[in-house]
Amino acid sequence: MTGIQPFHIEIPEARLDDLKNRIARTRWPRQLRGAGWSRGVPLQYLRELTDYWATGFDWRAEEAKLNALPQFVTEIDGQPIHFVHALSPEPDALPLIITHGYPGSIVEFADIIGPLTNPRAHGGDPADAFHVVAASLPGFAFSTPVGETGWAVGRTAKALAELMRRLGYQRYAAQGGDIGAGVAGALGAIDPMHVVGVHINSDPMAVNWLLDRFPFDVSALPEADRRALDAVRAHGADGIGYLKLQSTRPQTIAYALNDSPVGQLAWIAEKFEEWSDLAKRRTGPAIDRDRLLANVSLYWFTESGASAAQFLYEAAHSAQDWGMPSTVPQGWALFAAQGFVRKILDPDRKIAHWSEFEEGGHFAAMETPDLLAGDVRAFFRPLR
Numbered sequence: 449m450t451g452i453q454p455f456h457i458e459i460p461e462a463r464l465d466d467l468k469n470r471i472a473r474t475r476w477p478r479q480l481r482g483a484g485w486s487r488g489v490p491l492q493y494l495r496e497l498t499d500y501w502a503t504g505f506d507w508r509a510e511e512a513k514l515n516a517l518p519q520f521v522t523e524i525d526g527q528p529i530h531f532v533h534a535l536s537p538e539p540d541a542l543p544l545i546i547t548h549g550y551p552g553s554i555v556e557f558a559d560i561i562g563p564l565t566n567p568r569a570h571g572g573d574p575a576d577a578f579h580v581v582a583a584s585l586p587g588f589a590f591s592t593p594v595g596e597t598g599w600a601v602g603r604t605a606k607a608l609a610e611l612m613r614r615l616g617y618q619r620y621a622a623q624g625g626d627i628g629a630g631v632a633g634a635l636g637a638i639d640p641m642h643v644v645g646v647h648i649n650s651d652p653m654a655v656n657w658l659l660d661r662f663p664f665d666v667s668a669l670p671e672a673d674r675r676a677l678d679a680v681r682a683h684g685a686d687g688i689g690y691l692k693l694q695s696t697r698p699q700t701i702a703y704a705l706n707d708s709p710v711g712q713l714a715w716i717a718e719k720f721e722e723w724s725d726l727a728k729r730r731t732g733p734a735i736d737r738d739r740l741l742a743n744v745s746l747y748w749f750t751e752s753g754a755s756a757a758q759f760l761y762e763a764a765h766s767a768q769d770w771g772m773p774s775t776v777p778q779g780w781a782l783f784a785a786q787g788f789v790r791k792i793l794d795p796d797r798k799i800a801h802w803s804e805f806e807e808g809g810h811f812a813a814m815e816t817p818d819l820l821a822g823d824v825r826a827f828f829r830p831l832r
Contacts, residue, residue, distance in 0.1 A: 452614060455519040455530060455590065457511050459749045464507060467709055467748065471502045474710045485721070489714045497717060498710055501741050510742040513558065517582075521590065522614065524607040527599065530590035531583040531611065532557070536565040538577035542644070542832050543617040544824075545581040545608060545635070549626020550756060551716040552811065553589045555743040557582045559817035564824065575832075576825040581615065583608055585627060587755035589746045594755045600766035601627065605634035609642070618642060621828050625649040625812060627763065637772035644831045645777040647801075647824050649812040651726055652676075652786045655793065656684040664792055673788035680786070687722050690715065695764030698757035705753030712753045716744050723810035726784035734808075734815050777801070779827035783808030783816060801827045 479491040517532045532554055535541075544564065548556050561580050568574040584591040586599040586607070608631065612620050621644050624632035629648040636646040655677065658664070666674060693701050704711045717740065725734035747753045778799050782789055785804035794802065803823050808816040 450522070450614065452520050452522045455521045457515055457519070457590075459507065459511065463749055467745075468502050470709050471498055474498070474708070489718050489721075494710065494714055494717070497737065497741075498713060500737065501709075501713065501744075505738060505741045505745075507742075507745055510738065510745070514555070514742075517554075517558075517561065522611065524610050525603070526595060527586050527607065528591055528593075529583060529586065529607060529611060530554075531581055532561065533615065534561050534565045534580045534582070536577040536579050538566075538568070538574050540575070540832075541565070541577035541579045542828060543581065543612065543615070543620035544578035544828075545583060545612060545620060545622050545632075546813075547583055547585065547608070547622075547624040547628030547631045548588070549624070549628045549810075550760060551719055551743070551747070552626070553743050553746045554582050554584055555739060555746060556811060556813045558739070558814075560813050560821045563817070563821040567825065570821075572822075572825065576829060578621070578824075578828075579617075581612065583611065585631070585756075585759060587759040588752050589750050592750055592752050592755055594758060598762065599759060600762035601630040601634050602638075602766065602772070605631050605638055609635055609639040612639075612642070619644055621645055621647070621831070623647040623649075623824055626810065627759070630763070633774060633778075634772050636774035636776040636778070640774065640776050643776050645779065645828060646774065647779040647781070647827050649781045649783065649820055649823075650789075651723070651782065651784050651809050651812075652680050652789050653684055653723070653726075653810065655789055656681055658793060664795075666792075669788055669791060673786075673791065676786050677788050677792075683722075687719075690719070691760065691764075694757040694760040696761070698754070698761045701757055702754030705747075705757065706751055709748050712748055713741075713744050715753070716740075716747065720811070724815055725807075726809040727806055729807055735811060739814060777831060779803075779823070781805065781812065781820060781823040783810075783812050783819075 519532050521530045563570040564578045564580050567576045586604055587594045622632040622635045632646045636643045720740055779801035780799050781803045783805050805819050812820045
């Protein structure tokens with residue numbers, strides 16, 4: 449099947465009732481006094497968030513917001529691919545495919561699709577408009593089920609290149625963060641005749657991934673940078689348990705993620721707490737709890753916590769997919785910026801467009817949508 453079908457989210461009421469019933473039957477663990485966040489998600493925090501999920505959160509309102517976006521589904525390489533296709537009112541808009549990471553979804557893009565497709569209505573220049581395609585990665589949300597192994601970054605990029613071809617786009621831009629950064633980079637590598645450029649958003653934690661795979665003499669850094677790097681690496685090492693488990697034994701954790709909504713909520717909420725507002729510039733939550741719960745609800749209702757874990761396994765065992773050589777222009781937006789990051793990620797300053805922002809963190813599209821949208825516009829402006 450190569451056709452493209454309209455898609456509408458409509459979770460049955462019985463699934464909402466089941467969620468509330470499962471939450472009501474949760475068997476809560478005890479917590480040691482004074483542990484705080486040091487050993488994982490605190491009991492009081494999760495109980496309060498779970499209670500709101502069951503009694504205060506309005507899924508139907510969030511569902512309606514998502515359904516306001518034009519959604520579609522198609523089958524590529526035997527895999528259902530769900531995506532938003534938001535057309536700009538500007539006739540000369542540049543097509544742009546954006547991809548999320550883990551533990552994200554298309555919910556991340558709710559605040560940037562409007563400014564990207566219709567900058568005129570958001571105080572921007574209409575010449576910077578995009579036709580936006582926001583794809584759910586295979587195994588995430590409605591790009592399910594996944595029927596076979598092998599869906600890692602490279603295969604995903606090939607599927608999305610085919611998606612853009614089916615949509616009739618001969619020239620397009622690519623953007624992403626986290627896993628989406630790898631997918632966007634791979635698109636630039638496998639489809640350079642059609643990709644005009646690749647824009648990546650990141651945070652200082654990205655150096656952990658790079659230093660695990662490529663040699664770099666950190667002793668060459670100034671002492672202040674080494675101290676900052678040590679802190680980032682310690683933070684990363686302390687929170688890596690989720691990745692170790694999902695990239696080695698995804699089927700084992702799948703049973704808990706698929707059967708316990710509180711387990712799925714804790715698994716994702718921990719990362720939103722630890723990876724948001726890395727510079728700690730805010731006094732309140734960096735991400736609205738309704739937006740967080742909309743994201744978690746997508747995982748729960750689509751039973752994609754398990755298949756998302758499988759994607760991380762595939763990515764961990766397909767190292768050749770990451771860092772494919774590409775000749776297309778690249779832009780980088782660093783949030784919660786620290787000076788040592790470019791010295792490691794781009795020591796020769798080959799990346800011409802490099803932006804640094806003090807605010808934000810891992811979920812830039814949710815935390816600092818205006819900054820991200822502005823940087824995407826700026827990078828692609830001369831590439832149109």
